[in-house]
Amino acid sequence: MQKKSVNIISLGCSKNLVDSEILLNQFKANDFEIYHETNKKTDVVVINTCGFIDDAKEESIETIFNYVEAKKQGLIKKLFVVGCLSERYKDELKKDIPEVDDYFGVNNFKEIVEGLEIDYKKELIGERIITTPKHFAYLKISEGCDRTCSFCAIPLIRGKHISKPMEAILAEARYLVSKGVKELIVIAQDLSYYGLDIYKEQKLPELVEKLSEIEGLEWIRLHYFYPANFPYKILDIMQKKPNVCNYIDIALQHISDNVLSKMRRNISKQETYNLLNIIREKIPEINLRTTLLVGHPGETEQDFEDLKEFVTNVRFERMGVFTYSNEDNTFAKDNYKDNVSAETKQTRADEIMALQQDISYEINSSKIGKTFKVLIDKKEDNKFIGRTEFDSYEVDNEVVIYSDKLELGKFYNIKITDASEFDLIGVLD
Numbered sequence: 385m386q387k388k389s390v391n392i393i394s395l396g397c398s399k400n401l402v403d404s405e406i407l408l409n410q411f412k413a414n415d416f417e418i419y420h421e422t423n424k425k426t427d428v429v430v431i432n433t434c435g436f437i438d439d440a441k442e443e444s445i446e447t448i449f450n451y452v453e454a455k456k457q458g459l460i461k462k463l464f465v466v467g468c469l470s471e472r473y474k475d476e477l478k479k480d481i482p483e484v485d486d487y488f489g490v491n492n493f494k495e496i497v498e499g500l501e502i503d504y505k506k507e508l509i510g511e512r513i514i515t516t517p518k519h520f521a522y523l524k525i526s527e528g529c530d531r532t533c534s535f536c537a538i539p540l541i542r543g544k545h546i547s548k549p550m551e552a553i554l555a556e557a558r559y560l561v562s563k564g565v566k567e568l569i570v571i572a573q574d575l576s577y578y579g580l581d582i583y584k585e586q587k588l589p590e591l592v593e594k595l596s597e598i599e600g601l602e603w604i605r606l607h608y609f610y611p612a613n614f615p616y617k618i619l620d621i622m623q624k625k626p627n628v629c630n631y632i633d634i635a636l637q638h639i640s641d642n643v644l645s646k647m648r649r650n651i652s653k654q655e656t657y658n659l660l661n662i663i664r665e666k667i668p669e670i671n672l673r674t675t676l677l678v679g680h681p682g683e684t685e686q687d688f689e690d691l692k693e694f695v696t697n698v699r700f701e702r703m704g705v706f707t708y709s710n711e712d713n714t715f716a717k718d719n720y721k722d723n724v725s726a727e728t729k730q731t732r733a734d735e736i737m738a739l740q741q742d743i744s745y746e747i748n749s750s751k752i753g754k755t756f757k758v759l760i761d762k763k764e765d766n767k768f769i770g771r772t773e774f775d776s777y778e779v780d781n782e783v784v785i786y787s788d789k790l791e792l793g794k795f796y797n798i799k800i801t802d803a804s805e806f807d808l809i810g811v812l813d
Contacts, residue, residue: 389417389426391460393451394515395444396434398522398571398607400467404432405512406493407466412513414502420515428462428500429454433469435541438709444469452483464488466496468541472712490542491527511559517761519793520567520603520777521560525553525591529573531610533637534648534716535680535708538573545574547582550591557595566793567603567759568595569776576610589617596625602795603627603759605776609634612650614659619666629773630667633702635675639694640687643680648715653690660698671774673702676736679729680708681720688732695739701747702780703740705733741805748781748803755813758783758798760790770798772808783808 390411394404407430408418419426429451433444448465455463462485470477471489478487488496497504514521528543529536557568570592572578579587595604604627606618611634622628638644641653651659663670676691695703707729710717758770761777768790770783784807785798798810 387415387417388428389419389424390428390430391419391422391424391426393421393429393431393447395432395447396440396468398569399524399573400432400434401515402512402522402524402571403467403490403493404430405515407432407496408513408515409508409511410493410497410505411502413505413508414497416502418513420513425459427460428464429460430464430466430496433465433467435467435469435472435537441469448477448481448484452481455483462500464496464500466490466492471541472537511556514560514563514565516777517793518564519759519761520569521565523553523557523560523568523570523595524548524572525570525588526572526574526578530577531574531650532648532715534646534720535677535711535714537711537714540713542573545577545581547578547580547587549582550579550587550594553591554594554598557598557601561598561600564793566601566795567605568601569605569607570595571607573608574610575606575608576613576615578615586613586615586617588615589621592618592628593621593625596621596627601627603629603773605629605631605773607633607776611636611656611659616662619663622667622670630670631673631774631776632663632670633673633776637675637677638680638683638687638691640683640690643683643687643691646682646716646720647677647680671701672698673704673776673780674700675704675706677706677708678732678736679724681716681722681724683708683724692735692739695736695743699743699747700740701744701774703736704779705736705740707733744781745803745805748805748808751800751808752803753800755797755799756783756810757795758785758810759795760785760792762792763790768792770796781806781808783810785810785812787812 392404394401412418434440451463454460465484466488470487474487486499494504526547528545529539530545639653710722756772760768760770762769768785775781797813799813800808800810802809
């Protein structure tokens, strides 16, 4: 008897990807042939959607329609939609796209599996099928968010912050390392909050210290800090533990007091500068990644000038910029007029990224002649692509090495010979 097959399409962030990997493992345990984002014909397709911002929602809808058409043509038998978009707009989706066999929200692994008439395997909790290159994996330590930012729908979609128990995280980390993982990218909607709900205190520093003691784990990378109530003790762990990367991803969103107040970020301009100064003083070699949001209702030209000055002064090593979009049921949409035009939003985003491009080029150029430890992620044609400890997969700089002597998933000392705005070129040292 031929096995049934399933293809899971994972859209959006790395947290969604972890959910998809958990589902893949459940399907495998039920004797399915499993695929992740394949073009092969399969019996079942599960689309794990994103519903964070307009562009992500549009991509999710377009993907659903593409597979609805494939179902009409008989290329697939069953189509299911899960994840953030489905959590938020399930009733509307059922009405507008009835061709989908069923819709599920987030964190409904048991319901999803049983909805497909297969067994939910409780014994597999904490295990998953890694879809990233086998030498690194994402490690999700909490779900949801308790912050009340004006523009953000994540708490509406993912719910209140729930920390994963420390022992469960450590067990999952050991399992991943036993499978060959050398780098763990620790992720959450809000790393700063970890532990407050179940331990009544910030526990991220203790967790990271325990993770750093796992034999064979060479890099630990931290993604998505919230600036208010930053857990400063994590800086002591970075100083003390060489396998904790000198890398912090902290979404600051803005610097103007006017906009920070409207955004309900619970931090001021001066407090933000103080935070960044402390981080840089304590870890001089730190590489900071941030995300900024332009065009929030009430953002004036002066607010934007303040933001440009901030970017110029702080010189972030890594940066992303989003334009504000009105998200249903958020504080901003319900209480403010979206008074910055789409054209102005995009112009402001482009200006910020032009500034950042120059800063990134200057920082990268300063690395020419220096040698860095580089993890090799992939091979393309006659070159290998790797990363330093200062770069996260797919979102940051890459190191390009022309060589035939390297192996995927291994570390090498690479001497930088050239640089562009967002890439480095090097040779085996």
